[in-house]
Structures are given as C-alpha cells and as structure tokens.
Amino acid sequence: MNVIHFICDYAEGAHPNVLKKLEETNLEQTEGYGEDRFCRAAAERIKELCAAPEAQVHFLTGGTQANLTVIAAALRPYEGVIAAESGHIACHETGAIEASGHKVLTLPARDGKISAGQVERLCREHAEDPVKEHTVKPGMVYLSNPTELGTLYRLEELEELSQVCRKRGLTLYLDGARLGYGLAARGNDVSLPDIARLCDAFYLGGTKQGALFGEAVVLCAPRLQEGFRYHIKQRGGMLAKGRLLGLQFLALLEDGLYWELSQHADRMADRLREGLREAGCPLLVETSANMVFPILPDAWLEPLARTYTFSVFQRVDGDRSAVRFCTSWATRPEYVERLAQDLRRLADSTV
Amino acid sequence: MNVIHFICDYAEGAHPNVLKKLEETNLEQTEGYGEDRFCRAAAERIKELCAAPEAQVHFLTGGTQANLTVIAAALRPYEGVIAAESGHIACHETGAIEASGHKVLTLPARDGKISAGQVERLCREHAEDPVKEHTVKPGMVYLSNPTELGTLYRLEELEELSQVCRKRGLTLYLDGARLGYGLAARGNDVSLPDIARLCDAFYLGGTKQGALFGEAVVLCAPRLQEGFRYHIKQRGGMLAKGRLLGLQFLALLEDGLYWELSQHADRMADRLREGLREAGCPLLVETSANMVFPILPDAWLEPLARTYTFSVFQRVDGDRSAVRFCTSWATRPEYVERLAQDLRRLADSTV
C-alpha cells in the first residue's frame, strides 16, 4: 500500500463534480482570458455570497500568483506590506513580493496572527520617524485566514484591523487559500460578507478546497479595481482558457458543495484532534480548521512516516517536535481513524 | 446556432484523452509542485522526443508565464532580449518582460521572422558603440515558431541564428506555443531534436495544442538549469498540483496524439487556404501551419462575422483588410467546409 498523505491539502485532483463540469462543457467554444459566460456567472455567484454587488472578481491560477498580483497592484513603489513573520508571503514565496519591488515588513506573530495594535504601532513609529523617507512606508496589511498555523481571526480582531487600516490609509488584504476551512470551523464567528465588508481585497481559495487549481480574487475597494486585468496579464496569471477557472468555481459553489467539503475537512481534523487527545499528545497551538499541529516524541516520527506523510514544523525540545497534519475535502474517514489508532498504539507502547 | 470560433486555437477545453487521464488519476495522492511521478514521466518522454537526455523539462501554466520566467532567468540586469517587432513578448504581454526589468530590443520582421544577419548587425553595432555602456546589451534572441504571422523558420535559418547566438554569447530561446502545428506543417524541415540542438531553451505548447492549459519548458543549456525551480516559484508559475501538467502532457504524447492533433489542425487550415484560393482571396503571407491571413474586402467582414469569429489583423488598403483565421486540434471539418462555401458565395455575389 502507498503512504497516506496528510502533508498537505492538495495531494489529490479535484472533487468529481469539478471534473464533470469540465467534461460537460469541454467542446463548447467560448471567449478566452476569463471573459466567458462561466467566469461571469461564477463572479456573480461569489459577489452574491459576499453580499458585495460592487466588488470585482477575478480568477487566478494559484495563491502566489494572486498574492503578488494584488500586492503589486495596490502598493506604490516605496510602500511595503505588513505581514506576520510566519506569513506565506514572508516565508514561502521565494521573494515574489520583493521581486515586484516591495518589502515585506514583518511583525512577530502570536499563534500566526498579528493585531491591530501592532499595526497601529508600526504606522505611528513610521509617521513619527524624523527620517521616515529613508524607510519603507507601510501601505498594506496582509493576513491569512486561517493563518499558516491554522488559527482563525475572530470577528472583533478583523474589525479592529480594518479600522486601523482605514485610519492609516492601508489596504487590508486577506489570503484565503483555505478560507472555506476557516469559515466552516467550529467556533468561527466570521462570515464571507464580513470579510468583504472589512477587507479591501481577499481571495477565496480553490486549489486547496476541491478545485484542480484556481483562486477567486475579490476586489472590494474601487481603487483596486481599475486596470486589474492588465496586472493579471503582466504577471503571467491570465489563463487563455479562463473559463476553466470559472467552471470550477461554479461547480464548487453549486448547492453549497464548497461549504460541505470544507466542513468535511474540518470534521476530519476534529477527529484527529480527538485522537491526539486520546493519545495524550499536546498541541503546539489550538486550531479548529483543517490543520493540526501536535507535539510528538521524536521517536514516533520514523514509525509514523512509514505509513503517513506530514511535515515537521519545528523542534520543541530535546526529544519532541511539532508536526503538521492537514486534512482536506478528500480525506477519507478510515485514514484518519487509522492514524488515530496508530497514535494511540504509539502512546501505549511508549508508556 | 452559436457563432463558430476561428478567432483562436483555445476556444474549447481539452482533447478527451486529457480529461480521461485527469479523471483516472484524480483521487491518487501525489507530491505537489511538479515533483510527482507523472511530471517525471512526462519530462522523460519529452527529453526522448527531443533526443536531449541532458535537458531539463519544467511544466508551467501558460505562455506569458513561460516567457517571462525563462527570460528573467537567463538575462543579467543590463541585458535585453532581441525579438521581432511583431513578437508576442514585444506586443501582447502587457510589458511582462519589462516588468521583470528587461528591455525588448525589436527588429523589423519579414513575415514575422528575424534573421541571423539582423542579429549579428545589432550585436556588432552594440559592440562597436563607443558609449555601449549607455545602451542595453543584447543577451538573448527570442523567436516564435510558428511566428505570430503563422510562418515557419527553415532549418537553415535556425542553424544560422544558433550560430550567431553562440558566437555572440546570446541565449537562443524559442516560443513554441504552437510548435506542434509548426512541426506538422507541409514543407516544414525542422524537427524537435533540431530545436533542442540549436536552441538553449524553448517551450512545447500545450494550451493551444489540446491541453486544458500548460506549456513544457525545455532547458537545453546547462547554465539555464541551475535554480530554475526557484524562478518558477518566484514568478508565481509553480502549480501546487503540478501533476495536472505532467498528466496532460503524458496524455498528449501517448501514441503520437500530439502530432495527430497538430496535423489535423494544419489539414483544416490547408482546406481553408484552398477555399480562399477558390474564392480568389489573396493571402497577406504564405503559411502552412494553423493560422491563415487572407486579405478580404471590408464588405465581407460584417456578413462573415454573423457566423464566424476571427480577428481583423490589419488594414491593407482603402477597402480591404487582412484577417486571421485559426484552426486547431478541435476544428470540425464541416465548419471549415461551411466557411469555404460562404467565402465562395461572397466572392460570387461580389462579382
């Protein structure tokens, strides 16, 4: 038998409905570059779900593409983007933001999150700096929700961040690569319309949420909308057969499939969290969406790696490490069960 | 009935075999980012077809993405890329090359092509310029084959271009968005191994050749290979589910499907060329691949546009324009037949 992947939420292809939709429309001829009826329909659907009739929706192929395009479109040359030290744009995009000319201004994160207070302080320090023109001006706040640590912003936190951004003239942008998993998580108190109301831009992830690939960028602030298609083309993100992206989002948003798949992943993660509790494994950080960061004895890693893939996140102490398990729309219950049992068995044998 | 699209070669989805391959493997779990077994197999297959065992093959999502990534990877900051005035990177990529910091040095094209002599002259002029450090240094030659005008480089022309590039230290890069259509065209005397031998890098198109999306970048020169995956990620071109690209190329290259589809498109274009001859319509330029540029009376354009889409390429004189018709792997014979008849009818009624 092959190994079972818990290493990420993009190990499979797409939900069957997505493939079916692609097939059904396969030989239909349409306009290129995202100007077809499927993209239009998907954009309308997303604006409805966001309760944001004035927003623009654009479909891009991936998350880094979305991030670098939105950020380069929003910032002036001397502005930088504020992000958590652990933020994806700060760590895992090979300097894509810098390659478009902008500095990432990092803030220490608490469980992957940054706060309105931190942003306000940074802006105030910049504004009061007698040589501020020798430093990068904060121009944007980048959040991810769920964060890289799988945690969620609470509505109150987002409200405060939005407020400080508006006060300080910063664009608020939310990376929603796993937004569905976040919205479906137990205890989450944020809705899609909240996000559309509080952020200037965000994207609703497809790649990790059941699509083959693709992210839906939602531009809420009018100032970001002008000329955005030029940006997409210039950065290499405009798909010739743009319809593929519209079609996939149509399939996912039909009859609430997107939310159903998100819930599935979160329930699988809940079961895994339960299994970890049973096995006596503490968590590095409390999460309720689809990523789980248990602290495991190093001695367990090799036996587990024979059956499962996962990533080693960080060393915790002399003989324990935090690892990351991801569930997804495609995670099979029997695999989570099996992992829970294996963890229990390791716990038992350790005692 | 809907209009019939001759406006481009990406109006449909993908060849059914491509979708079938995606479905068959859909729930299989693989590594991400193009490091899976499908990408490896497709890369091996392409290297075999190119007779280039030392080459590297990388799969990117689209043509602009491929062009900007290869060009930015190859050039030093003060170098520019030589291209035909009509070249895609010079005209239709929203300044993507400039956005990565490099000037496109344009040469007047003859039927869409540039010559070794022109390149040599430009390099010599640069080398002899007493203030050459005030000008951009030529660092690369960009060709497309077929060109934007649907024409093909002859083997002799490519040999000469390759020679001058090697002599002058320029990287030779060939944009093969429609390379299959070029290789399958009547009269073509260039093979894939020729291209791999003569160029430092090129890409074999998927998007316009029967895939949903995707291009296979082949790096022949070792100096271009180092660190190329960093470039892909930085430019936003690294697909999380990279396998989608490998799988599509595997499907297309199985049993020669790629060449069969290419031939089909070219034969459809041949039939259209014949129809145009019958209708007495001259061609702007002689082509043998899948793009046809007839010169039509302006009075025909509106009647034709009721049934067909096509692009108006340029005004030729007071009452005639050159238009572009594209065939593709998906073009139905009955549609070409119908277009040929409609052209004949317009010709008859005009007399």
Place this chain on the structure above:
Amino acid sequence: MNVIHFICDYAEGAHPNVLKKLEETNLEQTEGYGEDRFCRAAAERIKELCAAPEAQVHFLTGGTQANLTVIAAALRPYEGVIAAESGHIACHETGAIEASGHKVLTLPARDGKISAGQVERLCREHAEDPVKEHTVKPGMVYLSNPTELGTLYRLEELEELSQVCRKRGLTLYLDGARLGYGLAARGNDVSLPDIARLCDAFYLGGTKQGALFGEAVVLCAPRLQEGFRYHIKQRGGMLAKGRLLGLQFLALLEDGLYWELSQHADRMADRLREGLREAGCPLLVETSANMVFPILPDAWLEPLARTYTFSVFQRVDGDRSAVRFCTSWATRPEYVERLAQDLRRLADSTV
C-alpha cells in the same frame, strides 16, 4: 596641445561662481538630504522663475537619475512612457526605465520631436484595441527640449501635447538637461512659466549648464508630489550633502547667470553654424540651440579629429556623415573660430 572638446557640454568642471559658492559655505554645518536652507532658497527661486508657487522642487544628481525617478513615481505597473525613438530614455540609459518595470513606447520622431497627433493616435489605438489588457497602457509622454537632435518644441506644439495628455490622462514630462540652451536659442517662443504650466513635471538641467552636477526636478502636478522624497531615496538619488545641489543652483540663478551662460553657448553655436555655411556644409537638421549636426565628407573626419573631439552621429551616404558638435557655457570663442577656419580650409582644399 590637447584636443579641443566639442563632443559634449560637460567636458569642464563648473562655472567659477559655482565653486566660489561651495567654498564660501564649505564649513558651515547644515542638515542633510536636501532639507537645508540653501536647497529651500534654490527651490523658492526656481518656483518664482517658473511662476509656479504650488510646485515642488527636488534636486537630483543627474539626468538618468531624474528620469527614472520621476517616471517610476508617475506610472502604475502596467503603464508605459511614450517617447521619440531617439529619446534619451529609449536609447541611452541602459534600460533604466525598463529596470524600474516600465516599457518605453517609441514613436518615430521628426527632427527629434513627436507630435500631439501621434500621441492621440497611439492612445486611441490602445483604447480601441479589443485585447488592450494584453498591451502596455500609455501613461506618460516624455519629451526632451532641446531634443536629442538639438531641435526645439514650439509653444503651439507644447500646448497641443499638453492638451492631448490632459484629455487622455497622461502625465507630461519634459527632460530639460539642456533647457537653458533651449530657452536662450534664437527663435524659441517657449518660456519657463509656459513649461511649468503645460507639463506635469520637468527638470531644469545643471550638469550641462554650468554646474558640477545636479538637476532641479520641478513637480507641477500635485499627484506627483506625494511621497516623492521616498522615491528619490529608494532610487539612490538622495545626496547626503544635499546642500551641494541647492548651492549650485543658487549660484547659477543669481543675477541671471544661468541665462547668460546659456546664451553664450548658443551664440558659440551660431558662430559655428555660420562657419559651416561658409564652408558649404549642409546641416542634418536646423537647430538654434547648442548642438549642431553638419553633414561632412568622410575625408574630413580624420583631419578634424586630430584637433577636435566630436561624435559621428550617422552615416548619410556613401562618403558623407552627420556629426555632432556641442558648445557649452565654457566654450571659448577662439576655439570656435579656429574650428570655423579649419572647416573653411578643408572646404577649400576639397574643391
């Protein structure tokens, strides 16, 4: 004896008054980075001369620095700058504009100049292009006055260019590296206040006009003013001892020295034009400022080069070339006289 330089207008140091001013203030302590009293005074003086009390004036070290900073500050990422094919930014800045991410959209020039009609046509073509988002959007017009060919825009031409720029939403920017020589030329009908009124930004040259180095960038349009000092610092153009630039402009603008020096250069060029007429040498282009482009027999070049430096501009026919002679604020009358005599002698001996 050394050769006599007519190759450029920056072969000497500075006008003695400039050095004197630097010396007189040398040990005075001031703030850095252009925030000292000399820079403030020089900026005020320039705004007065421009009749532009709302303008901002910034001092930069050189022309390429000024051009790349203003252009990068004004354009959005997908916008390009329109320039004459022969424009300095298009030819002689090693792709500095492209290095900041922007394409230079070249227009064929007539005697170094471009027209409002050409700009309007380019903008209209862009606006009407069905795939305009695949092309670079014109965002600025770059002129130089005098042009690279030493010619001058007439007031009417500038008025029309300004009008089309305002209509089309383009920034109008004028490179005034030799602006004094232009304003002092016989037949010129443009004034500094005209330029400040019609352009959104321009610079008043120092380097070629009697300073050691330095250019005064005048930002007339409020939208260009915000954050400009950040741009200067980011591009490496903010001089620690910024006062050096303010002081030099103060020296040059005192008692009209700048205009006096400009006139001197133009009168020297007038004398050279007269000498050329006497020697029967035609001009490539009619100029009235400090650059002269005679067409000379190739046989004359070597004998002339024994005594004088000049640049060979272009080949004209089988045995003649156009060359460029520059005069400057420092050109000595006896040298021009001598050159005129030598030309006459060559003409006599040729007959």
Place this chain on the structure above:
Amino acid sequence: MNVIHFICDYAEGAHPNVLKKLEETNLEQTEGYGEDRFCRAAAERIKELCAAPEAQVHFLTGGTQANLTVIAAALRPYEGVIAAESGHIACHETGAIEASGHKVLTLPARDGKISAGQVERLCREHAEDPVKEHTVKPGMVYLSNPTELGTLYRLEELEELSQVCRKRGLTLYLDGARLGYGLAARGNDVSLPDIARLCDAFYLGGTKQGALFGEAVVLCAPRLQEGFRYHIKQRGGMLAKGRLLGLQFLALLEDGLYWELSQHADRMADRLREGLREAGCPLLVETSANMVFPILPDAWLEPLARTYTFSVFQRVDGDRSAVRFCTSWATRPEYVERLAQDLRRLADSTV
C-alpha cells in the same frame, strides 16, 4: 550662535584640499563618465592601497547607490542578501534592495555585527529545507564596518565570515561608508589589504570622510567585474563629469590625508568618550571609531538640544535613552571640549 552638529558626519562640505583640487582642474577638458585620467589615477592609487592589482575600482555618488548597484549586480533574481537587522540596507534605504527585486534576509545582530556561525546556520537551514525552492536563497552577505552601531569587525571575525561565504558560494560585500574611521580606530586589527583579500566587493567611503560626495567601489572578485559599468549607468549612478569623483579621491589619498582625517575624527570621539566617562554616562555599546552611543537621562536631552544636534537612538528604560553623537574629519576640538563640559555640568547638577 548656531547649533553644533553632532548628528552626523556629513554636516559640512569637504576638506579644503578637495575643493582646491576641483578648482585647479576646473577648466581642464576631460572625457566624461569616469573614463578620464583622474579617475584612472585614483583607481590605481586605491588598488595599490588595497594591494589588489586585479581589482576594479568604480566611483559612485553615494552609499545607497553603491549598495543597490553592487547587490543587484551580484545576485541572481531568486537570491537574497543576508544582513544584520540593524544593517543600513535593511532599515534606511527605503527598500532600495527590494526595489531591485531582492529580499534582505535579516539576522539578529550583536552590537551591530553578525557572525560566521549565524551565516553558516542560515545557509545550512536553507540547503536542508525540503521546500527550499519556495524560499529565497542566500546569495550574499552584507556587512558594514564600522557597523551602524559604530562597532568594528575583528580580523578573525572577517576571516571566518569570508571562509563561510566561500564555502557556501556567497558574495561577501562590505559597506565602508565610514571605513576610514574604522581603520583608524584604536584597537582595530584589520587593514585595507585584509578587506580586499577577504571580501568580494566593498566600498571606501568619501561622503562621510572628507569629500563633497562619492564612494569608491572596489570589486575584488572577477565575476563581479564584468559589465559593471552597465549596472552603474542603468541604476542612475554614472556621473557625467565622473572626474569629480576621481579628483576628490586623489585629493583625499594624497600624503595620507584620508587617514589623517579619519584619525582626527576618532580622536575627537575618544575625547568625547572620556568626557562621558567623567560625567558618569554609560555607553550602550563600546566603540572606538567616530560614533558614540551614550545612555543619557531623558532630562538632559532638551538642555543639550539647545546647543547640539544628535539623534535619539533608542529608549533604554523609563527615564534614559541611548543617543548617538558623531564626530567627523571636520569636528572642532573646542566643540567636543564644550560638549564634554556641558555633560559634566549636567551630571553635577543632577546629583
């Protein structure tokens, strides 16, 4: 009376010998762009002083210009530059490095310095990262000596840094804006030939060391030398009257003036350190070059600010701050004496 500036080392013009040299040669005609005999002579002199006959020397106008040009020339697009968190490129160049496309990879500094061990660790972590292609590759180490905190690298530290850079394929670059002050400091054990031997590139500061402006970039590694003049021109750093830079360095290096001026500044700082000791003020960090960081009671700041300028560096505790005093080649002994007395007086009155 005016305030006395201790806020920086560039509050005055230049050493009189520099001005004298500019005057003596003022009306001499030379080639432009740094290809004149003065630049050649100054470059030769610097190579001699560095015992680096194979090095290239280029003169640029300022420090940010030098840094961004060298760094952009050395790195490939996906590489970043390692620097101390407090490094000038990380904090005070308005993102100039990012504007050229590269990330600054910061390391926590100890007294402004980073260590070979830190660099080795970062490189090893990168090399061992399973997703390293998603992160920026370290390509260079940037040091400043003296650092931003006025401290100096010991020879042993530089040797180790050089060794790890060579082992890991990193370019070692040293920002020598105040290098003279560093070399002349008590206890310094590094020489100019050491630096040329251990670094791949560095610059010898002029602006802060007695010149009007200008830095001498020394490229020791042959791979950095190719095409460097193109980089300078592209980044806007090529002065038309390049001779101004060569002349200034000639003046400064004549009869050891550069070292004499450096020693003067350091002795002035020594006197100030003595005065601070007498006044019982601790230092934030031990330094021996021209910058002094005493910790002063906040109550002293306002009285001191009536007579002196200085910068407040950081808050230390509830009622004390670290401030920065700079001496320079131009600092007058009587001013330091007066400051020392005022500090003593404040100390006495505080008790």
